Amino acid sequence: MSMISAFYGSKSILITGATGFLGKVLMEKLFRTSPDLKVIYILVRPKAGQTPQQRVLQILNSKLFEKVKEVCPNVHKKIRAIYADLDQNDLAISKEDMQELLSYTNIIFHCAATVRFDDHLRHAMQLNVSATQQLLLMANQMTKLEAFVHISTAYANCNLKYIDEVIYSCPVEPKKIMDSMEWLDDSIIEDITPKLIGDRPNTYIYTKALAEMVVQKESGNLNMAIIRPSIVGATWQEPFPGWIDNINGPTGLIIAAGKGFLRALRATPMAVADLVPVDIVVNLTLAVGWYTAVQRPKSTLIYHCTSGNINPCNWGKMGHKHLMCIVPTSYLVGVTGPWMTKLMNRLLRTLSMLEYFINRSWDWSTYNTEMLMFELSPEDQKLFNFDVRHLNWMEYIENYVLGIKMYLLKEDMAKIPEAKQHFKKLRNIHYLFNTALFLIVWRLLIARSQIARNVWFFIVSFCYKFLSYFRASSTLNA
Template sequence: MVSIPEYYEGKNVLLTGATGFLGKVLLEKLLRSCPKVNSVYVLVRQKAGQTPQERVEEVLSGKLFDRLRDENPDFREKIIAINSELTQPKLALSEEDKEVIIDSTNIIFHCAATVRFNENLRDAVQLNVIATRQLILLAQQMKNLEVFMHVSTAYAYCNRKHIDEVVYPPPVDPKKLIDSLEWMDDGLVNDITPKLIGDRPNTYIYTKALAEYVVQQEGAKLNVAIVRPSIVGASWKEPFPGWIDNFNGPSGLFIAAGKGILRTIRASNNALADLVPVDVVVNMSLAAAWYSGVNRPRNIMVYNCTTGSTNPFHWGEVEYHVISTFKRNPLEQAFRRPNVNLTSNHLLYHYWIAVSHKAPAFLYDIYLRMTGRSPRMMKTITRLHKAMVFLEYFTSNSWVWNTDNVNMLMNQLNPEDKKTFNIDVRQLHWAEYIENYCLGTKKYVLNEEMSGLPAARKHLNKLRNIRYGFNTILVILIWRIFIARSQMARNIWYFVVSLCYKFLSYFRASSTMRY
């Protein structure tokens, strides 16, 4: 078979979601590793007074494309920004642009979606289901289309504990739901949403399951492949380790933990943390499109892009490596020293929320008011708690994903493609990856320079001394208020101290006898 770069040579690619996290990484990798691709049409809408061309240029000027700029300075010539609105009828394409796309496109990568867990159902259906259907209808008109590559999520069927690489029946007929939403008002939609999504945790996952069914049914005559990533995190290797540019998913929690704001999270230490690096997802998408384009499989190909089944890693381990990294490489102006407790106990969780989150935030806001500044910590804690509510479903449960198609795809790659488009997560060293991830949030999300580490470490030591001083004062106050005034409390205190003394004396005597 031809190699992956050879397959993309001379091809015209249509990409949605190019301004999003996954889409921009895919665009960079495609242009860098398949330099002979003919052109990439990116569907982009106008936003905040920016034209599609300006939005694309803003993406291309980012740190992510530094390596590509060095290796291929003329890469911009291959990118064609097309004004489009996926939520509008016929994608709001002009007749001229539509004609060009229909005549030229060979491969489609559909990465666009709303990834907000709290998106209202109407908008989630519009963005994740109707837009996908409209893109499928456009694809059916394309004269030279070879592959329709759809990016879904591994949690689309999270109501199952074992998930195979197949498209399961949808929770509801997408067409009937779309028709119903047309006459419902927003209040009614919000009222029926919990009943509709049922045992799925949010509208994002619910609508991604519907989108898969739309792709399968409406795209029955197309050559379709679906990649299902789990929790997409920072890059593993490409274009450089630890690249990340947003607070979504675990990134926001890592930063909050590094700042000392996040102190407890509702999670199971033994639950699988199915993180998958963004470059693995991109490599698998490019490889999956190559395989379907070259082999023309008779059935739709689905790939569970996960790590839990082949290289398991648990949330307790995530917590350990995140805290260890941020203690060695602290974030600037941390609120407290990094320290996070994981608990699955409901009462204990709310106790720690009150003691470790709300009380310190309240006291800090009082301090800010007293010093003439605007209070902000309680607002930060409130936003953090909302994010934690959405994520605790994934930090408290585990799933088993079948990865037979992924293994097959890996075996089909020639030795050079296995290196260039690495999808073998068995090689992933988790401790190293989490360290690079945390450093990536520091460098690329918070824009903190590594040269500032000595000052950050000094600040962390200062916080440690403040904590020791506070604990000492607290013990003295407890002694003065409770123990010193109560004979019973003093008796208990002396009893505990004498026990400790006897234990130490016994231990010292035993050590001397052995010597």
């Protein structure tokens, strides 16, 4: 019997961000491997006209949960959607719900966050820092709490080249910034944001780093752990390969490349594309929850969930898989036209936000993650596999792209040959356009410059000589 499955089998678990990409896969795996668990409390806000309960039903009716329904037919009775809004100071949880959470929660997985790179600092502070603080406050009052797992990001300290599994501090204390958010108005906050975030690239990364400081300061006697994933991608294996349902990270660009809107991208081809499949992140998260509760390490352990140092893939390889050109210096979007200007402007804006991450490489230590792997029984090493050494990138990316088509774009897979044909057509138009452009420029140059004319005659006579030599030697051989 798996020790990890048995451990969660009797627990009441609280998940924030359960309606998000990572949260859904986490819930799915928990139910599939520990169908006997008591309850999963999820903090949900109403969205797009749906109540929290309706949102849960929609998630349970999705393809992702098909296997769960087989092993845990009463899954809908085991999810308790609790109305909450992490944008509110008290998280807007009712008194009764709060009482229930404080009395019964055994494990917390805190996944909720704003992952927008350009969020206003006030909002990013509220969601990523203040809500984390509030949750820690709640956790400190929970009588049955065994472990609190906080999801951070491997890029929280991307201002450093080598990143260890420790908490680094930011120059200004999170409390001071939280206090100042209460009285500064939006425009002043905007003015001081670049100074505050310093050498971190955006408010998301900055506030995730501050959240770690809050965890360090306010975790009290809790059994606490932090997980830092790099760029989280589609599932590798579980519950099936290629599952993805949002356009964050590389996914949006893969779509843009696949649809032919994006032909080239300014990236460092050899820079490491530090992707980790979401099922790997989830397996590590569950293993960490178990280890933290059972072994109770003396201090907060940080676990890097990265791939670059173990099984690296680079942006050049990824771009090649998408028939896209990763160029070090030019920044070119191939198919243009006035009717596409708006779309292109948005794409360029997105690219400018992601550029920072595709032109650099980082070195993350993974001592704690490796230590944990050895602590697992052979059965758990298989069932909760977070070893990326055996991941075949080309196969993974192929499934990722197919997954985008199937689960995100909901396209008809029977139309793949047609789509390939369309892609080929766009590529040919692109080549034709470039050739025509080259010929026009060249023609203009020849007309105006003696040097260009000399180069042209040299090339033509060289080609002629080469052809004559080739013809003569093939006649002799015959």
